[in-house]
Amino acid sequence: MTINNIEDSFIQQIVSSEAFPLNFSDLESAASKVIPKAAFGYIRSGAGGEETLRINTTDFNKLSIVPRYLNDVSAADTSIELFGRTYPQPFLLSPVGMLKLAHEDAELAVVKAAASHQVPFIQSTVSSFSIEEVSKASPGSSKWFQLYWSNNENISYSMVNRAEEAGYEAIVLTVDTIMLGWREEDIRNSFSPLKEGYGKANYINDKVFLNSLPSQDDDSVIQAILTNIFHPALNWKHVEELKKRTSLPVVIKGILHPEDAKLAIEAGIDGIIVSNHGGRQMDGIVSSIEALPRIAKEVNGRIPLLLDSGIRRGSDVVKALALGADAVLLGRPYVYGLALGGQEGVEKVLTNFKQETSVSLALSGAVNIKAAKKVTLTL
Numbered sequence: 001m002t003i004n005n006i007e008d009s010f011i012q013q014i015v016s017s018e019a020f021p022l023n024f025s026d027l028e029s030a031a032s033k034v035i036p037k038a039a040f041g042y043i044r045s046g047a048g049g050e051e052t053l054r055i056n057t058t059d060f061n062k063l064s065i066v067p068r069y070l071n072d073v074s075a076a077d078t079s080i081e082l083f084g085r086t087y088p089q090p091f092l093l094s095p096v097g098m099l100k101l102a103h104e105d106a107e108l109a110v111v112k113a114a115a116s117h118q119v120p121f122i123q124s125t126v127s128s129f130s131i132e133e134v135s136k137a138s139p140g141s142s143k144w145f146q147l148y149w150s151n152n153e154n155i156s157y158s159m160v161n162r163a164e165e166a167g168y169e170a171i172v173l174t175v176d177t178i179m180l181g182w183r184e185e186d187i188r189n190s191f192s193p194l195k196e197g198y199g200k201a202n203y204i205n206d207k208v209f210l211n212s213l214p215s216q217d218d219d220s221v222i223q224a225i226l227t228n229i230f231h232p233a234l235n236w237k238h239v240e241e242l243k244k245r246t247s248l249p250v251v252i253k254g255i256l257h258p259e260d261a262k263l264a265i266e267a268g269i270d271g272i273i274v275s276n277h278g279g280r281q282m283d284g285i286v287s288s289i290e291a292l293p294r295i296a297k298e299v300n301g302r303i304p305l306l307l308d309s310g311i312r313r314g315s316d317v318v319k320a321l322a323l324g325a326d327a328v329l330l331g332r333p334y335v336y337g338l339a340l341g342g343q344e345g346v347e348k349v350l351t352n353f354k355q356e357t358s359v360s361l362a363l364s365g366a367v368n369i370k371a372a373k374k375v376t377l378t379l
């Protein structure tokens with residue numbers, strides 16, 4: 001996006017009379033009015049006392065950018081390259097399960113909105129629509145598949161194969177959800193969307209899963225999903241096996257310790273997402289942005305390094321890039337856009353985020369993503 005384009009769209013924003021929330025706190029409060037209470041609590045909340053959820057954003061706020069000027073940023077380039085593909089923006093959409101909690105069009109709306117911005121969409125294992133339905137809704141756009149390892153590993157390989165067949169570009173193995181975190185909001189609301197069947201689409205469309213069932217009634221399906229999805233025995237041997245089973249790049253999501261980053265590289269992993277699952281899994285753990293520099297030092301540019309959990313503004317993107325990330329992922333912000341306006345709501349969130357990111361990069365003095373990695377930060 002060039003500076004003139006930014007100006008044009010700014011002016012459009014200012015003259016436009018419609019009121020769509022511009023920032024995260026306005027998005028969250030507007031979404032709280034349209035999503036049923038327990039579902040909203042599920043999306044918003046974090047584990048335990050929500051300290052990690054809080055520091056995911058406050059740790060960004062502690063950092064300040066020291067901008068450079070007189071650097072001719074008139075032709076600034078925000079594009080990134082991942083696994084041989086170029087994407088125009090340095091951000092992707094995080095995998096979020098059970099999006100029907102937010103809007104009935106769920107992943108179908110999100111994948112189309114992402115496609116309209118050429119932003120890769122990472123589809124969750126526990127999505128409300130299947131891999132095949134999502135790919136049919138948006139053929140040709142960039143999609144990655146997030147895998148929750150199944151206790152029956154043949155189900156995992158089957159889902160990976162389906163994603164590969166459907167043209168998905170990468171597999172994201174989430175390693176921080178081997179059991180569900182302690183989520184007080186959901187306990188208070190007696191709310192388990194998984195038990196209500198919101199995340200079954202990929203399972204009921206999987207031959208290996210269906211063949212593993214004693215009977216195909218709804219209760220058996222849900223019970224089988226629950227016994228498959230939480231897998232506390234997950235270890236590096238599974239990772240090595242997964243690498244052998246797919247020709248797609250495999251990215252690990254949920255790394256916070258530099259030693260784990262080192263082991264991931266030794267296991268032949270193609271990319272890392274520094275993440276604490278948006279503060280939803282374990283309270284009292286480090287924020288992603290605090291964990292990033294030590295992991296970046298370990299990885300040392302050998303494989304792509306991505307980050308999520310707490311990205312709310314364009315300046316957060318600059319900070320993450322400056323501390324060693326190659327790209328970031330957005331979670332709750334797009335889910336709230338979905339709740340407020342379906343596909344159009346997600347598009348609006350992405351339009352605003354794209355503009356704020358471009359302006360933030362240029363006003364930091366960065367002409368491209370490589371330069372953003374050299375931006376000075378101070379505590």
Ligand SMILES: Cc1cc2nc3c(=O)[nH]c(=O)nc-3n(C[C@H](O)[C@H](O)[C@H](O)COP(=O)(O)O)c2cc1C
Pocket residue numbers: 042043044056094095096097098124125126146174253275276277278279280308309310311329330331332333
């Ligand atoms: C409602 C909800 C459901 C999620 N479901 C998944 C999931 O199925 N798989 C996964 O790897 N991460 C899941 N996540 C975590 C996100 O991928 C991401 O790590 C997190 O939301 C990023 O933080 P942010 O919301 O602060 O941007 C979920 C997050 C939310 C809010």
Ligand SMILES: O=C(O)C(=O)c1ccccc1
Pocket residue numbers: 097126177180194199229277280
């Ligand atoms: O709610 C989540 O964050 C999530 O990732 C999840 C984990 C297990 C089942 C369903 C969703």
